Amino acid sequence: xxxxxxxxxxxxxxxDAPLVQTDSNxxxxxxxxxxxxxxxxxLRRMTRVLKMGLTTALKCLSESGVETPGPIVTGTGKGSLQxxxxxxxxxxxxxETALNPTPFIQSTYNSxxxxxxxxxxxxxxxxxxxxxxxxxxxxLIDSMMLLNxxxxxxxxGAFEEMTPEHFFIKSRIGHWRTSPVNSSAIYDEYLxxxxxxxxxxxxxxxxxxxxxxxxxxxxxxxxxxPSLERLSATLQELGADADLILSGTNGxxxxxxxxxxxxxxxxxxxxxxxxxxxxxxxxxxxxxxxAAALLKNGTVPAQLFPMxxxxxxxxxxxxxxxxxxxxxxxxxxxxxx
Amino acid sequence: MAERVFxxxxxxxxxxxxxxAGNFQSLHQQKTGLGFTDYIDxxxxxxxxxxxxxxxxxxxxxxxxxxxxxxxxxxxxxGLIAIKEALRQAGISNVKDVPTxxxxxxxxxxxxxxxxxxxxxxxxxxxxxxxxxxxxxxxADCTQRIADRVGITEHIATISxxxxxxxxxxxxxxxxxxxxxxxxxxxxxxxALTRFTLNGFNSLKNVDKQFCRPxxxxxxxxxxxxxxxxxxxxxxSFAKANNSTILAxxxxxxxxxEAFHPxxxxxxGDGAYAAMKQALEMSGRTLEDVQxxxxxxxxxxxxxxxxxxxxERLFGTAxxxxxxxxxxxxxxxxxxxxxxxxxxxLAIQNGIIFPNxxxxxxxxxxxxxxxxxxQEGVLIKNVISNSFGFGGNNASLVLSKYEG
Numbered sequence: 001x002x003x004x005x006x007x008x009x010x011x012x013x014x015x016d017a018p019l020v021q022t023d024s025n026x027x028x029x030x031x032x033x034x035x036x037x038x039x040x041x042x043l044r045r046m047t048r049v050l051k052m053g054l055t056t057a058l059k060c061l062s063e064s065g066v067e068t069p070g071p072i073v074t075g076t077g078k079g080s081l082q083x084x085x086x087x088x089x090x091x092x093x094x095x096e097t098a099l100n101p102t103p104f105i106q107s108t109y110n111s112x113x114x115x116x117x118x119x120x121x122x123x124x125x126x127x128x129x130x131x132x133x134x135x136x137x138x139x140l141i142d143s144m145m146l147l148n149x150x151x152x153x154x155x156x157g158a159f160e161e162m163t164p165e166h167f168f169i170k171s172r173i174g175h176w177r178t179s180p181v182n183s184s185a186i187y188d189e190y191l192x193x194x195x196x197x198x199x200x201x202x203x204x205x206x207x208x209x210x211x212x213x214x215x216x217x218x219x220x221x222x223x224x225x226p227s228l229e230r231l232s233a234t235l236q237e238l239g240a241d242a243d244l245i246l247s248g249t250n251g252x253x254x255x256x257x258x259x260x261x262x263x264x265x266x267x268x269x270x271x272x273x274x275x276x277x278x279x280x281x282x283x284x285x286x287x288x289x290x291a292a293a294l295l296k297n298g299t300v301p302a303q304l305f306p307m308x309x310x311x312x313x314x315x316x317x318x319x320x321x322x323x324x325x326x327x328x329x330x331x332x333x334x335x336x337x
Numbered sequence: 338m339a340e341r342v343f344x345x346x347x348x349x350x351x352x353x354x355x356x357x358a359g360n361f362q363s364l365h366q367q368k369t370g371l372g373f374t375d376y377i378d379x380x381x382x383x384x385x386x387x388x389x390x391x392x393x394x395x396x397x398x399x400x401x402x403x404x405x406x407x408x409x410x411x412x413x414x415x416g417l418i419a420i421k422e423a424l425r426q427a428g429i430s431n432v433k434d435v436p437t438x439x440x441x442x443x444x445x446x447x448x449x450x451x452x453x454x455x456x457x458x459x460x461x462x463x464x465x466x467x468x469x470x471x472x473x474x475x476x477a478d479c480t481q482r483i484a485d486r487v488g489i490t491e492h493i494a495t496i497s498x499x500x501x502x503x504x505x506x507x508x509x510x511x512x513x514x515x516x517x518x519x520x521x522x523x524x525x526x527x528x529a530l531t532r533f534t535l536n537g538f539n540s541l542k543n544v545d546k547q548f549c550r551p552x553x554x555x556x557x558x559x560x561x562x563x564x565x566x567x568x569x570x571x572x573x574s575f576a577k578a579n580n581s582t583i584l585a586x587x588x589x590x591x592x593x594x595e596a597f598h599p600x601x602x603x604x605x606g607d608g609a610y611a612a613m614k615q616a617l618e619m620s621g622r623t624l625e626d627v628q629x630x631x632x633x634x635x636x637x638x639x640x641x642x643x644x645x646x647x648x649e650r651l652f653g654t655a656x657x658x659x660x661x662x663x664x665x666x667x668x669x670x671x672x673x674x675x676x677x678x679x680x681x682x683l684a685i686q687n688g689i690i691f692p693n694x695x696x697x698x699x700x701x702x703x704x705x706x707x708x709x710x711x712q713e714g715v716l717i718k719n720v721i722s723n724s725f726g727f728g729g730n731n732a733s734l735v736l737s738k739y740e741g
Contacts (some may be wrong), residue, residue: 072594078475079497079602088455091536096380104537105599105727108444108496114728123608124586126594126730130443131495134475138494142509169458173471191713224484224493253463327481 001214002059003289004029004052005199006183007276007286007304010059014293015301019276021183024178026167027197027278038119045102046115053112053159053201061120061155062203064212069155072113073127073142075135077281077324079109081163082181101181109283113160124151133324136201136285137332140220147207157202158282167196175279175325176253181306184275186251189309194250201285203292209337215292219333228328235265238331240321244294244312246287248322250279255326260323269312271305284322284330291318291334339515341588343739345581346569347679348419351666352388352562355400356422361683364691369665371548371560371614376411378453379532385544387530388562388667390415400402403486404439407469407488410447411563413479415428415672419565425534427569427581431488435575438492438624440510441480442502442526444671447473449529492519498634498673499726501592504674505732507591508572520575525567525675534670535561541600541606543637549668551634551661552641552707554698559635562667566675585682588719589620595729601639606647608731609633613721614649620735626719627657627735629690631677633723634661634707635668640725645703658715660708664694666739674732675726681720681736688715710713 003009008017029052034043037055046054053074061069078084079317083103088101105111108130117126125146129138136158143154151225170176177186177193206213218337219238223231241246249259249272263270277286294300295318300311316336323329349356353363354368363370371386376393379385381450390397397414398405402421424432433602451458453472474480480495492513496506503526510522538544538561545558573580593606593615602608617627632644648656662680684690693707700706718738725731 024528077477087537088452088533091452091532092456096536096539097533099540101537101540104533104540107537108499108727110499110726110730111599111727113498114594114599114653114730117576117596117729118599121596123611124594125592126498126728127496127509128498129444130497131493132475134477134494145512148516149512165459168461169471172458172468181591197739200570223479224490224494312493328477 001203003057003201004201015297023197049080049161051183054115056200057116058204060202069120069153071128071146073139074157075139075158077127077132079107083107113284133279133328135332136282143205153206158285159200160198160280161281162196162198187306191252194252194279199286201223201289213337215295216335223329232265239266242317243321244315244318246320250274287320340572341512343576343583344568344572344585346423348422349566350418351564351663374655388559410473411529413482416483420567423669432690436491438522439489440494440506440524442506442671443476446476448533449531498730499541500730501724501726501730502671504724504732514572520572520655522570524547526671527565528670528672530563549636550695551636553696554700556636562668564669564670564672583739585739589616589735591615593731602643604644609644609647610650612731612733622719628717630659631670631681632659632661633725655703658690658708660693677722681722685717685738
């Protein structure tokens with residue numbers, strides 16, 4: 001697996017890395033040097049999320065040591081926002097004439113998948129899900145079906161960017177806190193809105209454990225606008241025997257009810273993760289990455305969770321519960337191999 | 338043994354008809370829906386033909402059976418009209434009676450409306466009710482509004498793989514059924530014309546100023562279209578227990594990638610060849626069992642060479658009758674796969690092969706040419722329906738006559 005996120009997840013040892021914080025209400029990724037992954041002439045044409053997506057996918061493949069990517073399945077809520085914004089503006093600016101097609105091509109939601117396939121000569125199944133908080137989770141379900149259908153492995157991931165312009169647009173409908181808050185203090189006070197995030201995360205998923213396996217995904221369940229009762233029943237069913245809970249709580253009082261249910265139904269030790277990555281459509285992919293990293297490490301690094309007084313140890317089964325602004329809810333279960 | 342997947346309902350709206358019957362009538366009468374746009378604000382209004390649904394938004398609200406209100410984009414309205422017909426035809430009065438998933442497809446979601454207010458949205462000085470359309474830009478918006486309106490509360494997803502999007506939605510839904518996750522799924526796509534896509538394709542210099550001419554030696558590009566189509570898929574055991582009317586079987590499908598170029602297929606049609614071949618293998622049918630191919634046939638220079646070569650590679654000198662229906666509807670992008678899957682079923686049900694309009698001159702690169710006259714009274718048991726897109730995304734479906 002590989003991840004570009006606001007934390008030190010791409011290079012080096014995340015477990016010992018310092019916690020990155022922001023006071024801007026907008027978490028941005030720590031971007032690596034892309035040159036080792038993408039040829040210079042391609043790099044110049046590519047906007048941010050394309051570089052992040054492609055590079056994470058390539059790093060993931062090399063880390064996992066698979067020769068061919070196999071099926072490539074991804075999720076993204078917004079695709080390449082930067083290219084979409086650019087093309088809208090160029091249409092206006094140049095009065096619909098003599099437009100450069102590159103931002104249009106790159107704005108299509110499946111362009112990262114196409115680039116990965118192109119660079120890796122991946123001619124297998126290729127799909128992109130674009131449904132807000134269900135984008136990555138649908139990609140994961142699709143991948144699990146593919147593994148069941150006989151593929152030995154899949155390349156499965158998610159990518160998301162937040163631009164200053166889109167941050168402003170979403171502020172107009174109350175997505176973010178109105179006053180600046182430190183990213184690690186978002187759980188201190190429950191107020192309307194949260195902080196925005198972004199990231200790119202990829203996994204090689206296999207149909208059988210290997211010496212390199214980091215963790216096993218044993219369940220992924222999606223609930224669309226569930227009642228509290230339905231949510232409660234699902235959490236109980238999938239998580240009663242989990243020994244650690246990763247919660248998508250983000251300090252937004254508008255949609256906190258569900259996390260209250262989580263705490264009631266599953267009182268096991270829990271960790272929040274949005275202070276590490278911010279809120280975005282495919283934050284679930286980051287959570288899965290984090291769960292696998294924690295399972296591999298065996299303990300929780302204290303510096304990354306300063307708000308948790310007593311850190312859980314000895315956990316084998318992690319339940320991740322997350323929702324995107326109260327509508328798309330997902331529950332994933334990850335276990336030690 | 339995984340379940341077979343049947344189609345038990347279908348609904349659609351395109352430039353050639355407001356429902357399935359209307360579409361069939363236009364296909365049968367060889368009546369094109371191409372013309373000039375009434376609704377897009379573009380300098381190409383009278384220059385670039387499109388396959389536009391000739392109803393303004395107010396009329397679409399009425400056809401969708403909901404009051405005029407903010408937040409419902411043309412993409413959503415087209416989708417609602419189509420899905421309601423699909424549910425009616427499948428005899429589903431309450432979608433909650435049986436757990437039913439919904440897999441939708443779109444390439445630019447609510448861009449049709451967002452692009453009109455975008456500069457107001459980013460201007461802090463501007464206030465107004467346009468703010469209610471902030472969330473309509475992404476592709477999930479139309480899916481959720483459609484789901485909410487018809488009462489779908491189970492699994493939902495939106496797929497965007499350019500022009501193969503709704504073919505992939507059908508595949509994903511069919512696979513969920515085969516995996517036993519659901520017994521019934523509604524799958525398809527919706528796409529409205531936008532200034533964004535029109536300028537996008539035009540900037541690539543592959544939009545024709547005339548009506549498009551798929552597989553013609555003089556072809557110079559595609560015409561964009563809009564529309565929506567949904568199919569109700571049911572598992573064999575459920576369809577039989579439920580006494581559903583089975584319209585056809587989705588007997589095979591395959592998704593492959595070209596890995597050749599971001600916007601053009603490989604000259605030899607490697608991805609198209611693999612997609613058709615594997616879809617046919619899955620269906621258990623042989624090459625001789627295919628009576629008609631509804632080709633992707635966009636009329637772009639590259640697609641038609643590549644797709645034509647793939648046909649010749651797969652079928653040799655016995656390429657079945659084939660045609661592109663893009664000169665009827667325009668290229669409806671994400672909706673095309675589902676619209677053309679319905680056309681394939683109409684071909685099976687009515688024993689008709691639709692003509693490839695506007696064809697006059699055989700391509701010099703190919704030995705084959707499309708069907709140009711309406712053919713009636715043909716026994717059609719299996720149809721291949723192709724959808725290929727940017728990013729190298731190829732999808733082929735095999736639709737088969739239901740024979741118990």
